[in-house]
Amino acid sequence: MASNALTRVWAKQGTRPRALRDRRFNWAYLFGAICLARGVGSAVVLPTVKIDALNQHLAAISLCVSEGAIALMIIDGAGWHRSRKLIIPDNIVLLRLPPYAPELNSAENVWAYLRANTFGHQVWETYDAILEACCKAWTALMSKPDVVRSVGTRLRAEVKI
Numbered sequence: 001m002a003s004n005a006l007t008r009v010w011a012k013q014g015t016r017p018r019a020l021r022d023r024r025f026n027w028a029y030l031f032g033a034i035c036l037a038r039g040v041g042s043a044v045v046l047p048t049v050k051i052d053a054l055n056q057h058l059a060a061i062s063l064c065v066s067e068g069a070i071a072l073m074i075i076d077g078a079g080w081h082r083s084r085k086l087i088i089p090d091n092i093v094l095l096r097l098p099p100y101a102p103e104l105n106s107a108e109n110v111w112a113y114l115r116a117n118t119f120g121h122q123v124w125e126t127y128d129a130i131l132e133a134c135c136k137a138w139t140a141l142m143s144k145p146d147v148v149r150s151v152g153t154r155l156r157a158e159v160k161i
Contacts, residue, residue, distance in 0.1 A: 009121070026127045030134045031057040033073060034110060034152045039145025040064065041110075045134045051083045062089035074105045106152045113151045114141065 011017040031053065032043035042064040046053045058073075065071045071092045075081045077099050088094060097104050118137040124130045141148060 026130060028127070028130045028134055029053065030114075030138060032107065032110060032138060033057070033061050033071075034107060034148055035064075035071070036106070036149050036152050038066075039148045041138070041142050041148060043138045045131055045138075049080065051080045051085045054080055054083075055085075055087045058087065058089055058092060062091055065091045074107065076102060076105065109151050109153075110141070110148075114138075 009017055028045050028047060029049050030043055030045050032041055034041040042057075042061045044053075044057050044060050046056065061071060061073065069091065072095055073092055074095050074097060076097050081094075081096070102108050114137050118140070119133070122133065124133060141151075
């Protein structure tokens with residue numbers, strides 16, 4: 001999740017509100033997954049996006065799955081999502097989305113929510129501060145199961161044939 005993403009603000013028409021912008025490039029990646037049924041989630045914050053990072057994320061999710069249950073994890077077509085080096089726990093099944101269809105993954109709403117409500121217009125002084133902000137944001141969201149369910153739910157049109 002980019003902390004330097006575009007954020008919307010309310011402003012008087014015709015004005016250009018000032019906002020903080022950090023031009024440094026220290027990144028932390030928040031890997032997260034939510035369970036709409038239980039209103040819970042699992043996340044890890046890592047310095048890189050690669051196969052090992054996804055393996056760590058899958059392992060963390062696996063520990064949160066209820067005993068006897070199977071988690072369905074929706075993923076896109078990123079190369080590291082399709083690697084043969086992935087270690088997929090027995091209690092997780094991956095569902096790959098069709099190309100160019102991120103709107104089908106309700107977790108995308110979580111990232112938009114965090115950008116709009118937590119990460120927008122922020123500049124952190126240190127890398128540790130970035131890590132702390134990611135952890136605090138995720139923990140705060142997970143403390144509100146109803147918000148997790150609400151943010152993660154996408155309304156879909158039903159088509160009857």
